[in-house]
Amino acid sequence: MPGRRRLLRVWSGAVTAALALALTGGGQASAADVDNARNPGFESGLGDWTCSAGSGTTVSSPVHSGSAALKAAPAGQDNARCAQTVAVRPGATYTLSAWVRGGYAYLGATGTGTTDVSTWTPDTAAWKQLSTTFTTGASTTSVTVYLHGWYGQAAYYADDVSVFGPDGGGGGDPAPGVPSAPGGLAVTGTTSSSVSLSWNTVPGATGYNVYRDGTEVTAVTGTSATATGLSAATSYSFQVTAANSAGESAKSATVTGTTAASGGGGGGTGVPKHAVTGYWQNFDNGATVQRISDVPAQYDIIAVAFADATATPGAVSFTLDSAGLGGYTADQFKADIRARQAAGKKVVVSVGGQNGTVSVSDPASAANFADSVHSLMRTYGFDGVDIDLENGLNATYMTQALRALSAKAGPSLVITMAPQTIDMQSTSNPYFQTALNIKDILTVVNMQYYNSGSMLGCDGKVYSQGSVDFLTALACIQLEGGLAPSQVGLGLPASTRGAGSGYVSPTVVNNALDCLTKGAGCGTFRPSRTYPDLRGAMTWSTNWDAASGNAWSNAVGPHVHALP
DSSP states (O other): OOSTTOOOOOBOHHHHGGGGOOOOOOOOOOTTEEEOOSSTTOTTTTTTOEEGGGOEEEESSSOSSTTOEEEEOOBTTBOOOEEEEEEOOTTOEEEEEEEEEESOEEEEEEOOSSOOEEEEEOOEEEEEEEEEEEEOOTTOOEEEEEEEOOTTSOOEEEEEEEEEEEOOSSOOEEOOOOOOOOOOOEEEEEOSSOEEEEOOOOTTOSEEEEEETTEEEEEESSSEEEEOSOOTTOEEEEEEEEEETTEEOOOOOOEEEEOOSOSSOOOOTTOOSSEEEEEEESSOSSSOOOOGGGSOTTOSEEEEEEEEEOSSTTOEEOOOOTTTTTSOOHHHHHHHHHHHHHTTOEEEEEEEETTOOOOOOSHHHHHHHHHHHHHHHHHHOOOEEEEEEOSOOOHHHHHHHHHHHHHHHOTTOEEEEOOBGGGGSOTTSHHHHHHHHTTTTOOEEEEEOSSOBEEEOTTSOEEESSSHHHHHHHHHHHHHTTOOGGGEEEEEESSGGGSSSOOOOHHHHHHHHHHHHHSOSOOSOOOSSOOTTOOEEEEEOHHHHHHTTTHHHHHHHHHHHTOO
16 A cells, blocks of 8 residues: 555566466477577676676676676666577577576566567575576577566576577587476465465476376476365375476375365454455555544445564564544544444454565564464454565465464454555465465455556456456456455555555446456456455555545445445
8 A cells, every 4th residue: 555655666567468478398308409598607707698787797696506696786767687699590499597586587588589478576585497488480590588677676686597499509508407306395275275385496497397186287487386276175186296398307295285174265254245445544644634433434344554563573563653643542542443343343453564574484473473463453452464565475474473363363353465466466476375375264355456557367468557457357366366256355546646556436446346246347358257255345545535535435335335
């Protein structure tokens, strides 16, 4: 959510289109295949590479292998693009890969003569392999391969770039061998319809294939995956193989995952079937200053923004901004929460925002998070917690934290989430993984459909924010990716002042709700089925809504409550 603590990020459709790429398992490599990249490990400095605006240099640490790696730092309007021209053969298929770490990193190829490709990863503290494939045109003899970062993000590192395929006359490194079988395969989470898995990295692998009961079900580039669309209370066996251009490894050891018994999803008893969530600002940023008692009755869930990190890893605290809210006292705040709850509403404390750098990254910090949130629930009477972290989330330990909180608070606990659009583009993203891991206790994910530029829909097409299609096609990813319809809500700004971009009129919000629940009011994108149990909508914020005469809640609220 924008406001005092909101980071505005704009993503171009050209960049986000990279998300549509899926790893294709390489077939058997030809004996003549080589790495056509020159100076792929940057052992000769920046030789054969050109970096924009002097953004690139070589470093001796960190490196993925050898004694050097690339470090490139975006600055201003420069995205730190480093590229080289690679000789290739016409009509041939190549596998492009690189190891990256640090800030946002992108890898791609242009001038292929067919379809140019790219792939990317958000910032990562460990080395991660990016990989994609391309086929050259009938007369293509060279392509440009590139790496770049993203504006305003940290420097990225890259090492061991490879363009494996038929020798184009400029390479010479031998083709890779078939990788070994992955080790460490484990079940990391289950819901009634999904099983999440992770395994160890295999050197030389460009991707991994996941098998369920002996049949390949998905291919990924990372070392985790979530199998979705499963039956409740059912055991499944899983194996994983590693792959590269030389072929596919033997299968890993088998693990068994058993889905939960409940066929639906969601915790938080007492939340209406269709609900409206509104963020309430515990600060004055120019919007209407409110007390909890001022929040209109159209809001079913009120998310108090925000709890703050403490010096204890993982722990959070909350202090009412009495001075900024016109002398609103803690006792009045607590009494207003109780009054709202007596009227059937839920009030949760939101953790995050732009400055909400709460780090839950190990068992100790997970326990601290659960203990501190539960303490706030007892102190103020909150019904639960909202996860709105924009600065990284560890799926393993946030899952631990929320399950520990659930054990303390019981089945009435309300857990909501407000990820950015980029966080829910793939089930492999930590935010999406966390949501799936806690599906049995999760109330609703209100993704922010704003401050994001263009994004991919579930049909692989790029949609621009500010349209019905943007809302419906992106919601479809969550609805078909394993979340129950009752766990999906549409998050929109209450006014043009509530966000840097992405505001749509309440009419557009209502059309999107109708499209998803009834198949009416759609734009060019039409979902393959309807989702009448869709939870509803969310807005940032009740304060900005009040500043506009409550136009958003007066229009969207009754529409949500009248859904089938």
